[in-house]
Amino acid sequence: MATRQTWKSAALGAGLLVALVGAAISGACSAGNEAFGVAPGGGGQSGTGGSGLHGGGGAGFNPDGGDFDGGTTDASTVLAISPQDPVLTVVTGQPVPTVTFQVLNTGSPVPALWLVDRGEIASIDKTGLLTPTGKVAGKATVEATVGKSKLTTSVTVKIQTVQNGADQNDPPPGSGGWGGVGGEGVGPAVDGGLVAVLEGAPSPDGDLRWLYPYDLTVWPTGILPPLLQWTAGVSAAADAVLLHLYCDYYDYKGFFGRPAALAPGAPFVRHPAPPATWKAATLSCAGGTLAAEIVVAKGAVAYGPIAETWLVAKGQLKGTVYYQSYGTKLAKNYYGGIGGDGKFGGATLVIKPGATDPALVAGKNGGTPECRVCHSVSADGSRMVVQHGNDYKQSSSYDLKNGYTESVYGPATSGNLGWIGMLTDGSKGLGNRVPLPGGANPNAPSTQLYELFTGTALPAVGLAEFVTRAGFPAFSVDSKHVAFNFYAGPGNPQIGPGDGKKLVAMDFDVATNTFSNPKQLYTGANAPGWPSFLPTNDAVVFQISLPGASEYFATRYGGRGQLWWADLGSGTAAPLDRLNGKQNGQSYLPVGPGNHADDTVLQYEPTVSPIPSGGYAWVVFLSRRTYGNVATIDPWWSDPREHDLTQTPTTKKLWVAAVDLNAKPGTDPSHPAFYLPGQELLAGNARGYWVNVPCRADGEPCESGDECCGGFCQPDPVSGDLVCGQKGNECSAEFEKCSSDLDCCDELLKCINGICVHIQPH
Secondary structure, eight states, rough: OOOOOOOOTTTTTHHHHHHHHSSSSOOTTGGGGGGEEOEEEOOOOOOTTTTOOGGGGBBBBBBTSSOOOOOOOOOOOOEEEESSSEEEETTTSSHHHHEEEEEETEEEEEOOOEESSSSTTEEETTTTTTEEOOOOEEEEEEEEEEEEEEEEEEEEEEEEEEEEOOOOOOOOOBBBBBGGTTTSSSOOOOHHHHHHHSSSSSSSOTTTTEEEEEEEEEEEETTOOEEEEEETTTTOSSSSEEEEEESSSSSEEEEOOOOSSSSSOOOEEEOOOOHHHHHHEEEEHSHHHEEEEEEEEEETTEEEEEEEEEEEEEEEESSEEEEEEEEESOOOOOOOSTTTSSSSEEEEEEEEEESSSOEEEEEOOSGGGGGGEEEOOOOTTTTTEEETTTTEEEEEEOOOOOOTEEEOOGGGTTSSSTTTTEETTEEEEEEEOOOOOOOOOOTTHHHHHTTTTOOEEEEBSSTTTSSEEEEEEOOOOOOOOOEEEESSSSSBBTTTTTOOEEEEEEEEETTTTTTEEEEEEEEEESSSSEEEETTTEEEEEEEEEOOOOOTTOSTTTTOOOEEEEEETTTTTEOOHHHHOOOOOOTTTOOOOOTBOOOOGGGGEEEEOOSBBBBTTEEEEEESSSOOOOTBBSTTTOOOTTSSSSSSSSSSSSSEEEEEEESOTTTTBBBBBOOOOOTTTSSSSSEEEEEEEOOBBOTTTSSOOOOGGSSSSSSOOOOOOOOEEOOOSOOOSSOOOTTGGGGEEEEEEEEEEEEEEEESSOO
């Protein structure tokens, strides 16, 4: 049985920290941040590892290689770290403050082995000298080892930083827009006069208010910075903006003039958080709140501030999002578009972690036979099944681990595999049998289980006895449950026959292909669809289709929807109001012309990341809501053959929201959503599948254990770089492989789907 330990592997999040502070934290005990030496005044010689060392007072390593003695450690020894709980403040333009720690034995310094648990905040050398990195603020734990005694204290590093103008020239925007979120980029520096105006007493502008992000949004760390957007009246054509971001440990003020890409006299009503600033702010404020204020200046008058408070989860988003685009410029296979060269594409794209632009996965330039849009993806990120644009009944399988290699299924699979719900490993799938494009074969109406190497139907126990037509099937991450729209079938006395208005879950045994124990999760006037399990396997998020469209479960031409969730244990369903755009029963979403009177009913097609992060589940979904002041046109204007979308973004985009795990049934566990960075800005984007990154073999680079086939990401003993490898410590850190909760180093971690994760914010 594994033994828990306090100090966790520094592989946690190290890839992000490498990018931020320039060096990975390595080793199970932060090897780069531990040091053995003599505290000031100790009178000894310093060394590392197992070298024989004898400091003042006879303290040192035992010559026989035993434990470090550290002097007397009998009952009369009184050891203490000095100073206790210091606070250091790093200020822009001033020398970085340091502090030297000592271990005192009844008032006299003795040698110690030093360690700081958060190398992104500070490093400590062999003399006990702690130096902040100046990049990330927060509270860290300093540990000193003397003999068999361990002593700890805290160190708090605060950062006060000021920026005037962009740090460097902006990179040219790609298909995802500037920084993956749109806008005109970071503005230039402003003169002292404008700085004084922005810091002076502001005047009111009754129309100055936030559009995006939303108040109380939950952000993960490692996400690309958002484009801050607002609406204004007399101050709209502003000359400069002051962005103030702050929390308990971090205080940032950024002064920016009008970006070069902004036309003279045009409204200055959006500006990104600079990338380096956003990384520092979210890491420094992780686990707490991040406040944001904006003040604008026009002429010699300041207006504002407008303020919001956000939450920052203590964790990065994991995995990759595959989505379908109708209107992409990355694979042009349709003609007749309005604007541009008249060509556009239907294809499946991927947004990889940290990318500012999507990449093409399925679909090519050419005619409609090269269109690949309607798709399903296995949760482990190994297989994608896609329909052909010229014949929706024809399917292909894509090997996502090996260059997106396409294999076309044979004629016998015609109409069987569209919108299939796959097991986590992509080996089997349950067929969809509701009338979605590419998803229903009228000649084979019965839902069946298929193996997905050849598309052959498999015998299944207990399925046909209950359901003949299942819609939108989805398996849980542990592959022990499946949920679907109960479209038709005999049912049972408790649930009744299928009518298309019920969401049902069944247990599934992978070894015997047995379905059992049907349970109703939702029934109502509005049809449920697109269920997706939370990573805890005990609840689903799903869409209900609201009246307004002529097509079944349409997201276009007036099709409206909202997202709900249901608990498997109680069978209780409830709307995800805050995700949909409501707080206390009222919409907080911007209202505008062109069918944007109520954007809370424009949410569709959710999928949930298989791995929780920061104590939350993360849901990606399609929304036709306005995206601040970037995408504001009519929500139904998304077909390039009907509207010119080459210059004006459609609102058909992917959004992400945090959802609390282990919530009380019937409550709303969701939080306000944010725009998913990296998607194509001038295209209609839909049906995002959030899946794991295909696992990597030993020796391949990684950032955390979930990316490795063996389950562990460790520092290479030669290069120090993080690579997939064998377990190097006695317990499993966050995102590392486990068999039970006892395998996880931290008692707050839980073993979910074979990985140690947090299921509560911490």
